[in-house]
Amino acid sequence: MNKKQLIEDDIKYIWRPFTQMKSLENDLNKPIIIKRGKGIYLEDIDGNKYIDAVSSWWVNTLGHSNKRLNKALERQSKKIEHVIFAGFTHEPVIEFSKKLVKLMNNKLTKVFYSDNGSTAVEVALKMAYQYQVLKGHPEKKKFIALKNSYHGDTIGAVSVGGIDMYHKLYKPLLFEIRQALSPYCYRCPMKCDKNTCKCECLNSVEDILKEEASQIAGIIIEPLVQAAGGMIMYPPKYITKLREICDKYNILLIDDEVAMGFYRTGKLFAYEHADIVPDIVCAAKGITAGYMPLSVTVTSQEIFNAFYDDDIDGYKTFYHGHSYTAYPLALSVALENLKILEEMKIEEYLKPKIAKFSKELEKFKNHKNVGDIRQTGMICAIELVKDKETKEPFAYEDGIGKKIYLEGLKMGAILRPMWNCIYFLTPYIITEKEIEKLTDIAYKALNKVLPMGD
Numbered sequence: 478m479n480k481k482q483l484i485e486d487d488i489k490y491i492w493r494p495f496t497q498m499k500s501l502e503n504d505l506n507k508p509i510i511i512k513r514g515k516g517i518y519l520e521d522i523d524g525n526k527y528i529d530a531v532s533s534w535w536v537n538t539l540g541h542s543n544k545r546l547n548k549a550l551e552r553q554s555k556k557i558e559h560v561i562f563a564g565f566t567h568e569p570v571i572e573f574s575k576k577l578v579k580l581m582n583n584k585l586t587k588v589f590y591s592d593n594g595s596t597a598v599e600v601a602l603k604m605a606y607q608y609q610v611l612k613g614h615p616e617k618k619k620f621i622a623l624k625n626s627y628h629g630d631t632i633g634a635v636s637v638g639g640i641d642m643y644h645k646l647y648k649p650l651l652f653e654i655r656q657a658l659s660p661y662c663y664r665c666p667m668k669c670d671k672n673t674c675k676c677e678c679l680n681s682v683e684d685i686l687k688e689e690a691s692q693i694a695g696i697i698i699e700p701l702v703q704a705a706g707g708m709i710m711y712p713p714k715y716i717t718k719l720r721e722i723c724d725k726y727n728i729l730l731i732d733d734e735v736a737m738g739f740y741r742t743g744k745l746f747a748y749e750h751a752d753i754v755p756d757i758v759c760a761a762k763g764i765t766a767g768y769m770p771l772s773v774t775v776t777s778q779e780i781f782n783a784f785y786d787d788d789i790d791g792y793k794t795f796y797h798g799h800s801y802t803a804y805p806l807a808l809s810v811a812l813e814n815l816k817i818l819e820e821m822k823i824e825e826y827l828k829p830k831i832a833k834f835s836k837e838l839e840k841f842k843n844h845k846n847v848g849d850i851r852q853t854g855m856i857c858a859i860e861l862v863k864d865k866e867t868k869e870p871f872a873y874e875d876g877i878g879k880k881i882y883l884e885g886l887k888m889g890a891i892l893r894p895m896w897n898c899i900y901f902l903t904p905y906i907i908t909e910k911e912i913e914k915l916t917d918i919a920y921k922a923l924n925k926v927l928p929m930g931d
């Protein structure tokens with residue numbers, strides 16, 4: 478089929494995610510047909526190549542069409558592609574679970590499987606609530622979540638979401654939560670200075686708990702980076718202090734590592750930077766290096782023990798599962814991924830790349846519309862503003878992000894900014910030369926859309 482026909486059919490038959498479908502009438506918004514991928518590059522049907530600077534929605538870590546992952550998938554497909562995960566099990570899931578718990582230093586000990594980040598969060602919320610019930614606290618049924626947070630698009634995950642554009646409309650369908658301030662350092666809700674801050678925004682968490690701790694099951698956070706909220710970044714000490722608060726008021730700390738997990742921040746999980754252990758960790762993106770849908774909800778032995786009982790039909794069972802729970806094809810790739818990362822000595826491997834990004838970000842510093850430059854491990858973000866002094870944001874209608882995206886495409890990079898944020902979240906295998914190339918493209922695209930002369 479030719480390209481024109483393919484796109485016509487795509488638009489005719491498919492309802493795209495996060496997309497006002499009518500906007501596809503505009504030629505500039507037509508989807509690009511990707512034919513193949515290799516390493517950090519995607520190639521479209523016309524042979525144009527693009528740096529995948531968004532890791533195909535934050536999931537790809539080892540590049541496209543990785544030889545070893547391809548092989549692992551092929552090997553497993555010849556053994557068993559899927560089997561019911563009740564009463565049966567298989568080697569990839571056993572080996573992966575054991576490896577993961579060991580990598581987490583046996584601090585969290587039980588791995589529950591589902592197949593995307595949103596469901597990993599649903600599992601965590603249900604487990605947390607049921608844990609409180611089992612501990613004799615059925616009244617602990619509310620969660621605290623943060624403004625600007627994103628935990629997925631299923632109803633429970635939307636309930637704890639804090640981005641009005643995505644979440645507000647569904648409010649009548651959602652369960653009640655308590656919302657605390659977003660640790661948005663660049664636009665600090667407490668008007669604190671980043672250098673002297675003592676995480677005063679955490680007072681908003683404690684204020685809720687002083688009033689209502691007896692009704693709160695737990696708090697859910699995105700560690701270090703509120704990603705979909707606009708790559709909002711905050712320091713590890715926030716998480717360290719939050720752990721103390723959770724202990725003081727006896728609530729669970731649910732750590733949504735869906736975007737940060739599997740070394741995105743430079744460590745296996747972002748919570749390690751804060752030297753604490755959460756009660757529940759959710760992870761998904763990156764777990765199979767971007768190959769297969771898979772997610773985990775990992776809990777403490779303490780939570781698991783509360784469910785452990787002789788009464789097999791009683792309310793202590795965790796009633797949750799999916800058709801594709803512990804999908805063998807996905808687990809085989811996840812396992813191979815862990816082996817590759819281990820052999821690469823991934824933490825050491827990432828250090829020079831993180832430093833290179835940091836150096837290349839310097840070139841954005843003097844641009845008149847660059848309000849903030851931030852970085853956490855392998856994520857960099859540049860927040861654009863209309864006015865540097867007042868930090869006045871561009872209006873959504875200005876479509877600055879969109880314009881930069883289109884310029885980026887012409888130069889061979891998929892930048893896909895969020896609101897007024899340009900960000901880099903690339904596969905880990907990007908070379909230092911490619912980091913230069915990518916940041917150069919972004920810099921040129923920025924200057925094209927917002928020329929320094931104006």
Ligand SMILES: *Cc1c(COP(=O)(O)O)cnc(C)c1O
Pocket residue numbers: 593594595596598627628629630699704705733734735736761762
């Ligand atoms: C992407 C994301 C999710 C949702 O994961 P899906 O696999 O898209 O359902 C949840 N939490 C965070 C922090 C995310 O970035």
